Amino acid sequence: MKGLSRNLTQRLLQYTDTVHNWFWTQHYAARWAYLRFYDRRDAAVQVLTLPYSPWRALPHARVNRFCDLPRDFSSLFPKHADIRAIILDKDNCFAETDKMQTHPENITALENLRRQFPGSRIFIVSNTAGAFLHEVRHALGINLRLKEETETATGIRVHEHLHFKPHESVGKNVLMSLIEDESTGVKAGYNVAVVGDRIFTDVLMANQIGAWAVWIEDGVKPSNSLLVRLEKRLIALLESRGVKPRLPVAPPRTEPLPPSDAW
Numbered sequence: 001m002k003g004l005s006r007n008l009t010q011r012l013l014q015y016t017d018t019v020h021n022w023f024w025t026q027h028y029a030a031r032w033a034y035l036r037f038y039d040r041r042d043a044a045v046q047v048l049t050l051p052y053s054p055w056r057a058l059p060h061a062r063v064n065r066f067c068d069l070p071r072d073f074s075s076l077f078p079k080h081a082d083i084r085a086i087i088l089d090k091d092n093c094f095a096e097t098d099k100m101q102t103h104p105e106n107i108t109a110l111e112n113l114r115r116q117f118p119g120s121r122i123f124i125v126s127n128t129a130g131a132f133l134h135e136v137r138h139a140l141g142i143n144l145r146l147k148e149e150t151e152t153a154t155g156i157r158v159h160e161h162l163h164f165k166p167h168e169s170v171g172k173n174v175l176m177s178l179i180e181d182e183s184t185g186v187k188a189g190y191n192v193a194v195v196g197d198r199i200f201t202d203v204l205m206a207n208q209i210g211a212w213a214v215w216i217e218d219g220v221k222p223s224n225s226l227l228v229r230l231e232k233r234l235i236a237l238l239e240s241r242g243v244k245p246r247l248p249v250a251p252p253r254t255e256p257l258p259p260s261d262a263w
Helices: 002-048 104-116 134-140 146-154 168-180 199-208 226-240
Strands: 061-063 085-088 122-124 192-196 212-216
Touching (some): 002 199, 122 146, 168 199, 199 226
Parallel strands (some): 061 212, 192 212
16 A cells, blocks of 8 residues: 555656656746747837838948958057957857857857957857746756757857847947946947948847947858848948938946045
């Protein structure tokens, strides 16, 4: 009887664990579906409102491919630009989509950026490697190891975010992380550059936080998708109309007060 009772208890525990895990997974699945809908709606609103502020879609600098970035990264911008940190996209920027390893032709350029922006002054903000909090990815099995494997492969920290770019919380959160880390020297978006291959995510995010935007026009593998073609036609249209990107504004300088005996 004791053995039968023990087996029954174990089976009941296994059953309740199975039921609990199922409900837990369903909760996060519903949360994931809602976030995807919410983020797509937010992205659609931002794109549809571009006619009212078209400068948000324009980069401040561009290169054909990631490997074309100059050795002196600051040479892409006006002399007064004060770039102290950099945010990188991953997919089709310096790595192939859904791959962790840097594409061979981009290794030199990426290492050059790591030397210019060491440690916490360089971030990867990716909609694949960094999207969703760890608990959500763990529950659903989505990109469970992609963040960690990307960090290991590149030696660069991947910023974890709940929403997808270009949701405004993504850029604001990574900017606050840079500002709060005193070792970066970042005071505002003016001190940050964003490098990515997409207009509707990377360039929009850069302009949202008042940062400098660098557009990788072709990426690792040139895409012929509808959205990419739309982005390129939009840029050509805006430039033909004479629309200019809005330059980031430097934060006001705060000079220390003179000593009291100088008054």
